[in-house]
Amino acid sequence: MRSVVESVFERLVDWAAAALELSSNQPVLPHAIIAFNASENNIDAELWDVTKATEKILESLSNTVYHNSTFKKYAQFWRERNRIVETVEQLMLCYYSSVQVCAISRYLLSQLFRCNNALCINAA
Numbered sequence: 001m002r003s004v005v006e007s008v009f010e011r012l013v014d015w016a017a018a019a020l021e022l023s024s025n026q027p028v029l030p031h032a033i034i035a036f037n038a039s040e041n042n043i044d045a046e047l048w049d050v051t052k053a054t055e056k057i058l059e060s061l062s063n064t065v066y067h068n069s070t071f072k073k074y075a076q077f078w079r080e081r082n083r084i085v086e087t088v089e090q091l092m093l094c095y096y097s098s099v100q101v102c103a104i105s106r107y108l109l110s111q112l113f114r115c116n117n118a119l120c121i122n123a124a
Helices: 002-022 050-066 069-079 089-094 106-123
Strands: 033-040 098-105
Touching: 002 033, 002 050, 002 069, 002 089, 033 106, 050 069, 050 089, 050 098, 089 098, 098 106
Parallel strands: 033 098
Antiparallel strands: none
């Protein structure tokens, strides 16, 4: 799962860096919300809490800022501009106002799909 999560963070940093380059005036940074869709109900109980899930995921990735080539490149970019970037969280906060991770239950998603289908059928 870590490599999947790491690749999601890579994409977010790549996207944000590209957006920042093209932006002439960006007064407010966007927020990043990473949702684990269709999570099994038996995942670590802490992952259902947004604050704890965010802390746990960011902690698991913290040192990849020195090993992942994408993270290294952007961390160096910010270090050259006198920003301290020693963790993935610090790197993400160069581009985003906040970062939050949340899990969405597989069961909840199936309920939402059934409700949506029923609404569409009833609306027709």
